[in-house]
Structure formats: C-alpha cells, structure tokens
Amino acid sequence: MTAMIDITNAEKTFTMHMQGGVELPVVRGVSFQVEPGECVVLSGPSGAGKSSILKMIFGNYRCDGGRIGIRHRGAVIDLVTAEPRQVLSVRRSTIGYVSQFLRAVPRVATIDVVAEPLIANGFARAKAREQAGALLRRLNIPERLWALPPSTFSGGEQQRVNIARGFISDLPILLLDEPTASLDAANRAVVVELIGQKKRQGVAMVAIVHDDEIRHLIADRIVDVTSFAAAA
C-alpha cells in the first residue's frame, strides 16, 4: 500500500459511567485512506464524530474495534493495538496534530512552545528557535510577544501559536482540527498557503474545516462522516 493512513472499520463508543453506564456510540465502520500529498477533509454536522475520528488517528482516543494503519518509519503500524511507546514514537516522528486549543505549560515562552517539537527531534535550540521565529512572523505574531508565555494571548493569537507549533516539524502526516476557526482573512490565507506547501512536500493531511471557502481551497477529497454514524 502507498497510503499514509489506512483506516478499516474503526469504531468508538463512550461508556458514561457517571451517567449510570449509558453507552454513547460515536462512530462505526470508519474506513478511508489518505495518500501522501493529499488533504482529506471530514465533513458532517456537529456531533457526527469528526473530531473523534481525528483523535482516534492520533491515538488520543482508544478504538473499540477495527484497524488504523499508519505508515511509520517505512512500516505499517496499527494504532489500535500499538503499545503506548509505539504511539509516542508515531507522534514524534510521523503524526502531527493541530487542535483548536493550545495546551501549553505555564511560564514557557511562546518561541520555545513553537520550537519544542524540533528540539524534541534533536535540533539545536538556536536553530529550532530561528525556524520558530520565521513561522511566527509569517503568522503575524509580533516579535515583542515571542518571549511571553502564550497563555495571556487572545484566542486568535493562541491559535496561530498552535498552528506554528503544529506546522514546524517535517512530519509526513498532519491532523488539522479547525485550524482557521478564529482567524481573520489574512491569517486564514497564510494557513491555506502553509497547507498547500505541506501538500507539495507530500504530507498526508486530514482536516476538519467548517468554512466552505477554506474547505474548497484545501480539500482534495471529502469524506462524509455521516456514513459512519453509529446507530444508537
């Protein structure tokens, strides 16, 4: 197979023990593939399970069945059965995730938040910061803010820091959860540009985008999540 992501019949159900053990089926029979350089956009109404699927691909949500094959370091690894250390390895060198919300350690400077994934992959600190700075500049985060922790920033600024952090590494797979949600037109354009650049580098992407215009700009293919809806 050449696909970077190959999902077959993945399913997920939440059991809410706090609500008397209510079973909450989320998705079932999730099956699709993503090729290198392709951007697949998940579509469907709110609550259809788009974010859950993204989290399953990242190994953040555990699957109850099926298979999530990821091409990792030249071999295919099934995230549904992988050991925790293997999942961590996949996240470090194969899959990146850009969420809507930034979750960073208090007190760490913005520039270091962005540079961290590179440093974790063995880049020298100075080199990593240089690249982080370039990306922050491109995303219109003023240089005077770089030394501050992003927790004090506005929602839009935080999201741009998050995008910089997500896009800085050269990972072959990127998962994008509403990367443009609270951005203005200019910054949305920058993100679209960044996504185009990743595509040309052969990065496989799965994205959730609500904005029709953006979706149109980045999607190579649309997967309708409603077909995976699990009957309650």
Added chain:
Amino acid sequence: MSEPGTLVQDDQPLLVADHLGKNYGRLTACRDVSFALYPGEVLAIVGESGSGKSTLLQLLSAQLAPTGGCVSYRMRDGVLRDLASLGEAERRFLFRTDWGYVHQDPAQGLRMAVSAGANVGERLMAVGWNHYGRIRDTASSWLERVEIDTARVDDAPRTYSGGMRQRLQIARNLVTEPRLVFMDEPTGGLDVSVQARLLDLMRNLVSELGLAAIVVTHDLAVARLLSHRVMVMKGGRVIETGLTDQVLDDPREPYTQLLVSSILPV
C-alpha cells in the same frame, strides 16, 4: 496538544515490575502490579489517598520488601537484576548514584542544617570526590540549573523558601546523573505559581537528561504535564493504564471517569 519532552527510544526496559504485591496482615496495600518502564520514560501513578500509590512507589524503589512478585532493574552494566537479590550495600549504592528520590516534603530529602553546596555535594563525596573546590563548583552549576542564585550556595536550606527547597532537593538528586528518579507528590504543598515553575523545570530536566521517572501524584494536571504514561490506582490495584492523554481524555473505568470529572474548572 502538548506532549511531555523527548522520549529516548530504547528497546530494553529499565525497570520491570512483575505481579508486585504487598500485604500488611490481612490488609492489602497493593496487589498484582505489573509494568515495564523504559529509559527516558515518565510514568505517573495517580489515585486518591489510600489507593496504594505510595506503597507501590516504596516497593519499586526497594524501600519496602514485597510480599509477592518482584521488581527488576537494569544495572549500568546492562544486566537486569531482581532488586531483592541485591545486597544492602549495592542497593544503597544504587540509591545514591543511579537513582534519585524526590520527597514531597523537602525537609525529608535534604539536610536542613548544612549548606546547599554540601547538600548537593554529598552524593559526590559519597562516591569518592575529594576536592572541595570541584565539589563546590559542581554544586553551584547545579544550583544554576535549578534556578537558585549561586550566591546562596553556602546558605542552609532552612533559609530557603518552599519552592527553592524543592528545587534544591532535585539538584541534590540529579548531581550524580541518575537514570531513574522516583518522585512522591513533588509539587504537593507548594503555591500554584511555584508549582508551575517547578513543573516546567522538571519537564525540561527530564527531557534534557533523558531521565526515566516514576511520579506519584493525586494531581492529574501534574500527570498531564510530566508523564508519557499513566497508571490509575484504586484499592491497591491498577485499574487503568495507558498514554497519559488517552487516559485523561478518554477514560474508560468508572473510577477514572470520576477522577477526571472531579477536576475543578478554572
């Protein structure tokens, strides 16, 4: 999604717990715990008071003899050895060199009446360092790494604030470049702002030094920031285990769901 720092890849486990258990008479403090910890990996043990997590930490660090099962550790020569088979001298040597132990109360892990320099230097002197100037210089550079003003190197920790004491305790433990550090509620009893600084420091040190760590905490935020993996304990058993963000974002067991849902929103 924020991830704890680099995980050094190594296929050989550093520490292996095999069906570990401890009874006090009829009372079971801990039962049937098995896991493997790899070099550079940070494992958080979470649970409420009385869940057996502190007992487990003592079993893992050979301070308590198990009533069942065993703990093995990969020594620096690469041989995996049952801790119970080590002589007391070997065990204590391990404790002073290849391991660190960070107590919740720094007064337990420090000598409060002797200078910070001597506190950090003690492990060096224990392994035969015999040059005052070099010991003091090394101690000073460690104070710097844990963000303590080196001008305070000759002051006793009883003149230090709580956060400084905890950072000093960490320096004292790391000076011999251990491969494994045990931490028992390392941020307990500290102000929130001080906690944040300490967590940030520990996170960086752990990833820079490629340390493996076992952190006991009841604070899920500490687990999220520091650990790669989590074990949830209840009634002396491990009831759920997995990647930290998996367990915290997608908890499966009723008790884990209760723990996660009990975090007060800020």
Added chain:
Amino acid sequence: MNAPAYNFAYLDEQTKRMIRRAILKAIAIPGYQVPFASREMPMPYGWGTGGVQVTAAILGPDDVLKVIDQGSDDTTNAISIRKFFGKTAGVATTTSTTDATVIQTRHRIPEAPLHAGQVLVYQVPIPEPLRFLEPRETETRRMHALGEYGLMHVKLYEDIARFGHIATSYAYPVKVNARYVMDPSPTPKFDNPKMDNCPALQLFGAGREKRIYAIPPHTDVVSLDFEDHPFTRYRFDAPCALCGAGDSYLDEIVTDDKGGRMFVCSDTDYCEQRQQAGHRGSESAAPHKERAHV
C-alpha cells in the same frame, strides 16, 4: 575509706572480664565501636567513667598509672582518678609519661613519645563521629558497616564553606586501618599524627554511651581531608613561656584583666622535664614579672 572493702580496682572480676572481652574485640577490629555493659561508677558521667572502667579492667598490681586531664597531672579530675586507683588497686602512680605503663587521658596525648608496652586510655564523651549529621544510631551503624563515609566529608565541607578552612580543631575524624572512621575523642587535632603508627596500645572508653574502641600498636591512622584543603596541625605560634618549647601544644593562660596572657605547655610533665633539664622560657626566670607592669 577502707581499701579491702573493694575488689581490686573497684570493679568485680566478672565485670572486668566482660570489659576485657569488649577490649579484645575492639583490638581485633581497629576503630570499630564495641558495645559494652557500662557500669555505674562512683563519679558522674562526663568525668571519665568510660576511661575508668577500661583502666580498671586492664590494671594489674605491677602497673604504674599516670592520669592526665587536658595534659595536666594536677587538675581535680586527674588527681581524683589517680587517688581512686591508688586506693582501690594500690598501684603505683606517677606523673612521668615515660615511667607509666597505663596512662588514662582526657583530651590530650602526651608530648613525650609513647613506647611499646604502654597503654593509653582515652575518656570519650561521644564516640560516634557521624552523630553530628546523622542522629539515628541504626543508620550510623549501617554506614559504618558499609563504609559509607561521604557524610564525614560533608562535615568538613561545611567547615570550609563557613570558615574558609577546616575549622574543626578537636575531635578531628580519622580513618583507622583504612576501614573505620573514628572519633579520636576531643583531643586537639595537633595530636592526631601521634596516633598514627603508635607503638603503644590506644583504648577508648565511653561510659555513658557504652562503647569501647581501640587502635592496636602500629596501626595506620589517617586524618580525613580534601585534596585542596589538606589536614594541617595547629598550635599557637609562640614558645612555651615556662620551658621555651617550640614544638609542644600550648594552653593560653590569661594572667590579668588587662589583656595579659601567656602560653604554656599543656603537657605539665613535658614542661617540667624540660625545665629540669635547664630549658627556660620568657616567664620562668622572672615569675612575678607581670606585677612590675602595674
């Protein structure tokens, strides 16, 4: 007091045997603290009850006993212990270091070299050198057993950190026979080198703490130190005012309330022997010189 009412040297024979067994064990394991069943003695703790029991256990009728307190034969403590054994054992006593076969001492080692066949008995207040930093007896015993002596250097490190040099001037820790770290009792560190390779047997008794330890003749005794802060002896930089000795340990004696002082040998026997041999210091020729200043 009626001497025959007491057993020879006060203690009963069974007790002496018990103490001798402890002494033999102590000699067999140089520097190791052997517990013993310390008895109540007719003097308070702190007055040398440990030393007295050791002396009582080793004393024979032919022995010649010398007792010194801070080097002096004529202080209260020295005199009363000497008289105690004079009465209860009827042994000969002396103030001469060379003539004595048993010398009980508090806080000094005589200046005159000891010779083979002599026994030096030290009175010890706190036998545990690690006590300063480790209050738990179980822990200090384990540290001795495993030879974990890093803590001893912590103490010396603290000295340098605080005072710029190793300020410990008495009870300066030593390593005996390359194995046990030992407290030499509160002798000045000036005396430490005398313990090394000494031809006499050295016994240490701590009555309150119930410990006996020993340095057999010709044993290596090394004072602990750092490479960059080596062990050094210390003495006042002056000759003895009475005998002119430039090599003896000196006591500082305040002579008036106007800052007048003089330095004299702490070892009274040594000082007197030198004076008899014709040596003179600044004060000996004119004993009332300070009065002339008034």
